[in-house]
Amino acid sequence: SLKIWNCDGLNKIGDLPALKSLTVCRCERLTTLANMPALELCDVSLCPRLEQVSDDHMPTLMRLKLWGLDILKLHPTHLPSLEELVVLYLPNWESTFTSMPCLRETLFYKCPMMQTEGWIYALSELAGHEGQATQLQRLSVWNCPSAKLGWKLLEQLPNLIELGLDSESAVLLPYSLPSRISTFLPSLETLQLRDNTNVDEKVKWGRVPQWLWGPSQLEYL
Structure with missing residues (x-):
């Protein structure tokens, strides 16, 4: 040590x-x-x-x-044993994900350059070629405007039990998905959503999305 x-x-x-x-x-x-x-x-x-x-x-x-x-800008991309990843206040970090099959918990905060496209690809490859689902159970993304985290990534996370997002980091549209959320997020128990405001004090989430009422298994909202 x-x-x-x-x-x-x-x-x-x-x-x-x-x-x-x-x-x-x-x-x-x-x-x-x-x-x-x-x-x-x-x-x-x-x-x-x-x-x-x-x-x-x-x-x-x-x-x-x-x-x-x-x-x-970059961290090591091949991390086969990584279980916990915390990334905070990295203004130039570009988040080049490739292989983290054991990841269980991750937190991203104020990483304006962070993107999720590579992670989506890595998770898809894991499921397609190795036939296994990601082990990620806890995911929080706050104040990461380039992340644009959406359903395409969440669909790859069937073991997720806790999810935290804000309106700056997520693109969770359209609203027509509530009937399917419990199908591809069957383990989700805790959902935290934060609403960011811009300089004009306009709420970015807008009205409460209808899909919020879809996951019937939620214990904390």
Whole structure:
């Protein structure tokens, strides 16, 4: 386990092939995290110059938290063991998803460049070629205007039990889907919807969508 705090002179963390847990916070000059193939937990925050988080393959990583990284655009895309992903305040992160078959919980907050097209493709490939559904159970997307998360992605998440969205991050139209929601989200128990307003104080959700009343299994709305 390695924890690094407030090391302003540190610009690179080199290869650590046996390291299992890494926490890095407030390292102003840090630009690169090198190869760490045994890493299981990675928590990196408030490193404004960080450009790269390890290499493209982290086979044992189970928890990844990234927040307050101003110029980071991409994270490793092949994460076969990842179970929890938290991404907060990443203004340039482009979210290139490819393989995260074990992902169970994820939170995205204030990631304006985040998109979901790649994730949809990855989930479709998982179902089509491997015949298995994604394990994702909890998904929250807040203040991510490029995400445009919609039914096409949600249909790939049959094990989802908790969903949180705001009107800036989601495109949940048309309204004619309520009769099908319980079919492709059979496990959903908790649904949180937030309404963002623009500078003109106009409500973006508009009237309460009729599909809200479709999932009869909801315990919390």
